[in-house]
Amino acid sequence: MRWGRRAEAATAASAATLPRTAIELRDVAHFYGDRPVLTDVSLTLTERRIGVIGGNGSGKSTFARLLNGLVVPSTGTVLVDGLNTRTQGREVRRRVGFVFQDPDAQIVHPTVEEDLAFGPHNQGLPAEETARRVDEMLVRYGLAGHRDHPAHLLSGGQKQLLAIAGVLVMQPQRIVFDEPTTLLDLANTRRVSRVIDALEQDAVVVTHHLDLLDGFDRVLVFEDGRVVADGPPAETVPWYAARMS
Numbered sequence: 001m002r003w004g005r006r007a008e009a010a011t012a013a014s015a016a017t018l019p020r021t022a023i024e025l026r027d028v029a030h031f032y033g034d035r036p037v038l039t040d041v042s043l044t045l046t047e048r049r050i051g052v053i054g055g056n057g058s059g060k061s062t063f064a065r066l067l068n069g070l071v072v073p074s075t076g077t078v079l080v081d082g083l084n085t086r087t088q089g090r091e092v093r094r095r096v097g098f099v100f101q102d103p104d105a106q107i108v109h110p111t112v113e114e115d116l117a118f119g120p121h122n123q124g125l126p127a128e129e130t131a132r133r134v135d136e137m138l139v140r141y142g143l144a145g146h147r148d149h150p151a152h153l154l155s156g157g158q159k160q161l162l163a164i165a166g167v168l169v170m171q172p173q174r175i176v177f178d179e180p181t182t183l184l185d186l187a188n189t190r191r192v193s194r195v196i197d198a199l200e201q202d203a204v205v206v207t208h209h210l211d212l213l214d215g216f217d218r219v220l221v222f223e224d225g226r227v228v229a230d231g232p233p234a235e236t237v238p239w240y241a242a243r244m245s
């Protein structure tokens with residue numbers, strides 16, 4: 001595990017030999033008004049499963065939003081496979097899907113099927129391909145019996161699965177999850193955890209549920225807008241838990 005500035009320096013040094021597929025943050029800072037919420041963040045993200053943890057208000061969601069260009073940094077650069085989120089946001093968002101904490105923020109269409117079809121339709125996919133993908137998602141996420149169901153009447157867990165399916169149906173190469181289990185009971189938390197485990201895509205998961213990070217490759221710990229620890233969960237998670245107690 002690497003801590004604080006040493007970790008950032010070591011990660012920045014490896015940027016010269018950047019693999020083809022990576023998210024790279026170079027000297028990133030972000031301010032809301034004149035208030036800094038992220039400072040001095042330089043990271044190269046290549047692992048399949050990356051967790052992001054930290055106390056309330058430590059900057060995790062802002063960090064997550066930087067990764068697909070929902071937020072552009074006040075200073076510094078975020079590159080996704082070499083694409084700059086500041087100037088190539090649309091292409092970046094095609095590659096990096098984002099699952100919001102509250103599925104109601106993401107579910108915008110009256111029925112489950114219409115909601116799933118919205119993204120691919122927007123991408124300009126032919127109707128048959130959209131229908132094929134929608135069918136596949138309905139089956140994979142246990143929503144086939146709810147095809148014509150009003151989306152807002154689904155249970156909390158089903159809504160979260162629909163929100164995830166609504167991102168996956170667009171076949172992004174990576175997915176960022178911002179606290180995907182916060183609103184869920186234990187059974188649905190486990191279900192979403194299994195869904196994340198089984199994803200083919202790379203995933204970055206912001207969470208307060210530390211169990212979700214079992215088997216992850218790397219965990220970043222945020223504190224006051226900085227990465228204060230960076231390493232495998234077996235080291236970072238107990239370190240963070242001890243720090244918070």
Ligand SMILES: Nc1ncnc2c1ncn2[C@@H]1O[C@H](COP(=O)(O)OP(=O)(O)OP(=O)(O)O)[C@@H](O)[C@H]1O
Nearest residue numbers: 032033037054055056057058059060061062063222
């Ligand atoms: N749109 C915004 N405008 C102004 N301030 C914001 C905005 N979004 C976040 N902030 C502030 O930035 C700081 C970091 O917020 P952020 O949501 O990134 O933290 P977080 O680590 O995800 O917190 P939590 O665990 O509580 O969700 C907080 O103090 C928050 O109030």
